[in-house]
Amino acid sequence: MKITRVETHVCHARMRNWVFVKVVTDQDGLFGWGEATLEWHTRAVVGAVQDCAELIVGEDPTRIEHLWQMMYRQHFWHGHGIIRATAIAGIDLALWDILGKVCGVPCSKLWGGPVRDHVRTYCHLGGGKMEDFYETATEDAKRFADLARKAVADGFTAFKSMAVPPTLPLEGQKPIRAAEKCVAAMRDAVGPGIDIMVDCHARPSPAMGLQFAKALEPYGLYFLEEPCWPESVDGLAAINAAVSTPIATGERVTNLAAFKDLFNARACEVCQVDITHCGGLSEARRIAALAEAHRIALAPHNPQGPVSTAASLEFGFSQPSYIICETVHADVPWRADVVQEGFTIEPKGRIVRPNTRPGLGIVINEAEVKKHPFEQELPQRVFYSDGSVGDW
Numbered sequence: 001m002k003i004t005r006v007e008t009h010v011c012h013a014r015m016r017n018w019v020f021v022k023v024v025t026d027q028d029g030l031f032g033w034g035e036a037t038l039e040w041h042t043r044a045v046v047g048a049v050q051d052c053a054e055l056i057v058g059e060d061p062t063r064i065e066h067l068w069q070m071m072y073r074q075h076f077w078h079g080h081g082i083i084r085a086t087a088i089a090g091i092d093l094a095l096w097d098i099l100g101k102v103c104g105v106p107c108s109k110l111w112g113g114p115v116r117d118h119v120r121t122y123c124h125l126g127g128g129k130m131e132d133f134y135e136t137a138t139e140d141a142k143r144f145a146d147l148a149r150k151a152v153a154d155g156f157t158a159f160k161s162m163a164v165p166p167t168l169p170l171e172g173q174k175p176i177r178a179a180e181k182c183v184a185a186m187r188d189a190v191g192p193g194i195d196i197m198v199d200c201h202a203r204p205s206p207a208m209g210l211q212f213a214k215a216l217e218p219y220g221l222y223f224l225e226e227p228c229w230p231e232s233v234d235g236l237a238a239i240n241a242a243v244s245t246p247i248a249t250g251e252r253v254t255n256l257a258a259f260k261d262l263f264n265a266r267a268c269e270v271c272q273v274d275i276t277h278c279g280g281l282s283e284a285r286r287i288a289a290l291a292e293a294h295r296i297a298l299a300p301h302n303p304q305g306p307v308s309t310a311a312s313l314e315f316g317f318s319q320p321s322y323i324i325c326e327t328v329h330a331d332v333p334w335r336a337d338v339v340q341e342g343f344t345i346e347p348k349g350r351i352v353r354p355n356t357r358p359g360l361g362i363v364i365n366e367a368e369v370k371k372h373p374f375e376q377e378l379p380q381r382v383f384y385s386d387g388s389v390g391d392w
C-alpha cells in the first residue's frame with residue numbers, strides 16, 4: 001500500500017478556516033481525514049502540508065511512526081514550530097484514520113481502548129459564537145450569567161468563559177474586581193453543581209495572573225486556564241503552587257520536550273495539548289504518557305473543526321487521565337452539513353458515546369466544504385489603554 005497524494009481542503013468557518021487534510025492511497029476508496037486548522041496562518045499551513053507531502057508520497061501509510069519521524073526530522077529543522085507541527089498533525093491524524101479503516105476498528109481501539117463508557121464535554125459561553133465568547137465585556141457580569149444559564153439549559157454540565165480582561169503587566173484592582181463579579185454572577189446563576197472554567201488567554205503577566213487566581217479561588221473553578229504566557233513556566237508554577245484552583249495550560253506548547261519542562265516545574269494540573277498543533281495523535285500519546293507519570297489531567301484544546309473533535313474524542317476513549325473534551329457547536333450553523341460523525345452526543349449532560357465506525361469515524365462532505373472557500377480571518381488585535389500592544 002502506498003500514499004499517492006496529500007490534499008488540503010480549506011473551509012471558511014467565520015472565525016477560522018478549517019484546514020482539512022486528505023491522505024489518499026493507491027487502494028480503491030481508501031483515504032484518511034486529518035485537520036490542520038491554525039487561525040491567521042491558513043496559507044502557511046497549507047504550504048507546509050505540501051512540503052511534508054514531498055517526504056511521504058510513495059510510502060506505506062500504515063508505518064505511522066516512521067512517517068512521523070521523517071516529517072519531524074528529515075527537513076533538518078525539527079518540526080515543532082507551530083506551522084510545521086500543525087501540518088504534521090493534519091497528516092498524522094489522517095494516517096491514523098487510514099490505519100483504523102485498514103483494521104476495521106475505531107482509532108481508540110488501536111490504542112487499547114475504550115477506557116471509559118463516555119467522554120464528558122464542555123462548551124464555550126455562547127456555544128462557540130465568536131461574539132458571545134470573545135467579545136462579552138467583563139463590565140457586563142449579567143451577560144455572563146445569562147450565557148451561563150443558557151449553557152446549562154443546552155445540557156452542559158461544564159462551560160468555559162473569558163472573564164479576565166486584557167491588562168497591562170501591572171494594573172490596579174479594577175480588572176480584578178470585574179473578573180470576580182463575572183465569576184460570582186455565573187456561580188450564582190448555575191449553582192455549585194456545574195463546573196465553571198475561566199480562560200485568561202495568557203493575557204495577564206505572572207503578577208496579574210496570580211492576583212486573578214487568588215481573587216477567583218473562592219468560586220471553585222474547575223480550572224483556570226493560561227493565567228500567564230506559556231513561556232513563563234516559572235510564573236505558571238508559582239501560580240499553580242499559590243492557589244487550590246487547578247491551573248491549565250498547553251494549547252500553545254507543541255512538543256514533548258516543552259511539556260517535560262512544564263510538568264517538571266509542576267506548572268499545571270491540567271494539560272491542554274492541542275492534537276492538531278502538537279504533531280498529531282502520535283506526539284499527543286507521548287505527551288499523555290508523560291502527563292500520566294506526573295498525574296496531570298488531560299483536557300485537550302479543541303475550538304477547531306469536526307475532524308479535530310473526532311480525534312480528541314478517540315484520544316479521550318484511549319487515555320485514562322482524560323477528563324473532558326472542549327467543544328464548540330454554534331460557531332457556524334452549517335457544521336453538521338460538512339461532517340457526519342461516528343459518535344453520538346447525549347443531549348442531557350452532553351456526554352459522548354464512543355464512535356463505532358473505523359478510524360476517526362467521520363465522513364467529510366467535500367461538496368459542502370467547497371461552498372465555504374478561504375476568506376481571510378478577521379483580525380483580533382488588542383492595544384492597552386496607553387496604545388501599547390497587548391495579547392488577545
Ligand SMILES: [Mg+2]
Binds near residue numbers: 201
Ligand atoms: Mg485557551
